[in-house]
Amino acid sequence: AGDVVECDVLVLGAGPGGYTGAFRAADLGKNVVLVERYASLGGVCLNVGCIPSKALLHVAKVLTDAEEMREHGIDFGAPKIDIDKLRGFKDGVVSRLTKGLSGLAKQRKVSVLTGEGQFTGPYTLNVTAADGSVKTVRFKNAIIAAGSTALKIPGYPYDDPRVITSTGALKLEGIPKKMLVVGGGIIGLEMACVYGALGTEISVVELGDGLIPGADRDVVKVLTDRIGKRYKVMVRTKVSQVEATAEGLRCTFEGDWAPKEPQTYDKVLVAVGRRPNGKLIGAENAGVSVDERGFIPVDNQCRTNVPHIFAIGDIVGNPMLAHKATHEAKCAAEVIAGEKSYLDYRAIPSIAYTDPEVAWMGLTETEAKAKGIAYEKAVFPWAASGRALGNGRDDGLTKILFDPESHQILGAAIVGVNAGELLGEAVLAYEMGADISDITGTVHAHPTLSETVAMAAEIAHGSITDLY
Numbered sequence: 001a002g003d004v005v006e007c008d009v010l011v012l013g014a015g016p017g018g019y020t021g022a023f024r025a026a027d028l029g030k031n032v033v034l035v036e037r038y039a040s041l042g043g044v045c046l047n048v049g050c051i052p053s054k055a056l057l058h059v060a061k062v063l064t065d066a067e068e069m070r071e072h073g074i075d076f077g078a079p080k081i082d083i084d085k086l087r088g089f090k091d092g093v094v095s096r097l098t099k100g101l102s103g104l105a106k107q108r109k110v111s112v113l114t115g116e117g118q119f120t121g122p123y124t125l126n127v128t129a130a131d132g133s134v135k136t137v138r139f140k141n142a143i144i145a146a147g148s149t150a151l152k153i154p155g156y157p158y159d160d161p162r163v164i165t166s167t168g169a170l171k172l173e174g175i176p177k178k179m180l181v182v183g184g185g186i187i188g189l190e191m192a193c194v195y196g197a198l199g200t201e202i203s204v205v206e207l208g209d210g211l212i213p214g215a216d217r218d219v220v221k222v223l224t225d226r227i228g229k230r231y232k233v234m235v236r237t238k239v240s241q242v243e244a245t246a247e248g249l250r251c252t253f254e255g256d257w258a259p260k261e262p263q264t265y266d267k268v269l270v271a272v273g274r275r276p277n278g279k280l281i282g283a284e285n286a287g288v289s290v291d292e293r294g295f296i297p298v299d300n301q302c303r304t305n306v307p308h309i310f311a312i313g314d315i316v317g318n319p320m321l322a323h324k325a326t327h328e329a330k331c332a333a334e335v336i337a338g339e340k341s342y343l344d345y346r347a348i349p350s351i352a353y354t355d356p357e358v359a360w361m362g363l364t365e366t367e368a369k370a371k372g373i374a375y376e377k378a379v380f381p382w383a384a385s386g387r388a389l390g391n392g393r394d395d396g397l398t399k400i401l402f403d404p405e406s407h408q409i410l411g412a413a414i415v416g417v418n419a420g421e422l423l424g425e426a427v428l429a430y431e432m433g434a435d436i437s438d439i440t441g442t443v444h445a446h447p448t449l450s451e452t453v454a455m456a457a458e459i460a461h462g463s464i465t466d467l468y
């Protein structure tokens with residue numbers, strides 16, 4: 001029962017994948033319905049992910065910079081933090097962007113339906129609004145962009161508001177005195193940097209051998225050297241029990257760095273990864289395959305096993321990153337519009353916006369060694385960069401991996417302040433099949449941190465005996 005809406009393209013989920021796919025399909029002349037359960041567009045990324053975290057990390061950086069200015073003779077005194085105002089800043093950034101998206105949807109005549117979507121057949125999806133009313137969408141093509149949800153370790157007292165995920169941490173409800181971050185990946189460490197700068201005493205516990213598992217150890221070491229001085233970091237350790245008490249959350253540890261006695265924290269932030277929402281959308285009714293973890297398998301055009309249904313973003317697999325989702329979104333929309341698009345990127349950059357930032361793309365040394373891929377490397381330490389020294393932050397390095405024969409770039413990793421911005425050059429070089437001489441032959445402005453990329457290439461150049 002209820003209304004029926006007809007469209008060419010149904011897009012389920014209005015995160016970076018969904019809105020990009022919807023807009024692209026509309027631009028290509030399709031009549032598009034975008035279904036989102038929340039009133040605000042933008043998905044995890046804009047509402048409770050990339051954007052609010054970066055707004056707070058900016059504030060964290062200003063606080064830390066001000067504190068470190070003391071060493072150079074400038075003392076701003078102790079910061080006075082108005083948490084409501086700070087939250088207002090963060091919320092303002094988010095709402096400017098999400099409102100902007102609503103405007104862009106209107107401009108393109110994309111109809112937005114607010115409610116929970118469930119497939120009821122290969123060409124139909126029901127949308128249940130908060131008031132219980134149901135609309136049926138009939139579509140010719142669909143793009144599933146229903147994203148992912150924070151994973152929760154079983155057995156923790158999640159009813160207790162002091163146990164939070166990144167979504168709770170980004171609400172910025174207060175500044176806890178002591179917080180335990182469970183999980184030493186990108187999301188956990190970014191939140192650690194935010195709260196650490198606001199004055200929270202931070203402990204990080206990680207089950208694996210080290211922090212940020214995807215990046216090379218030499219690069220991550222620069223980060224751990226700095227945060228190890230500020231926070232208590234426990235690797236190869238797990239929290240075996242979390243008990244809610246009147247004084248706080250009493251945590252019991254096991255493993256190499258486990259404190260002997262249980263420790264009590266005001267907040268426990270669980271940041272142990274994200275789970276795709278594949279099993280929550282009635283995919284089976286449309287005949288769309290979902291694997292046991294909840295991912296939807298797709299081909300290099302983002303097509304599922306059902307030829308007229310596509311899937312993109314976090315729900316199709318790792319890395320769960322916004323720029324991967326948007327890239328896939330454009331591809332899916334173009335294929336639906338009859339273009340011969342397919343995914344042909346060489347690398348998806350990964351960036352931890354921690355202090356310092358850790359950024360990498362393409363081949364890592366860890367991967368090269370595991371797969372027996374021949375490579376050479378050149379590493380430029382930021383201690384030799386005039387600009388890094390002038391910034392008072394010489395903790396960084398820029399590393400390039402290249403092919404020993406052709407000297408083509410195979411991968412790059414940068415750690416240091418602003419490493420995320422610096423990585424762009426390396427991604428472009430890699431995408432274009434550049435070799436070391438293409439970088440050394442490019443004039444880099446002095447004094448910039450981008451010169452560290454050129455300097456790493458110069459080091460590589462020096463180690464290449466033939467050809468040059």
Ligand code: FAD
Pocket residue numbers: 012013014015016017018035036037038042043044045046048049050051053115116117118145146147148166167187277280281312313314315320321322323324325353
């Ligand atoms: P999502 O953004 O998850 O959007 C899916 C949407 O679908 C949601 O709005 C959801 O409400 C909706 N939906 C789901 N099921 C239904 C349904 N049945 N009916 C209706 N609507 C539904 N990535 C980066 O690249 N850079 C970063 O700096 C970064 N920082 C992050 C920080 C944090 C704290 C977190 C949690 C994530 C971060 N990410 C970052 C990851 C990034 O947010 C995701 O990769 C990205 O949002 C994925 O986009 P998506 O379109 O696949 O899905």
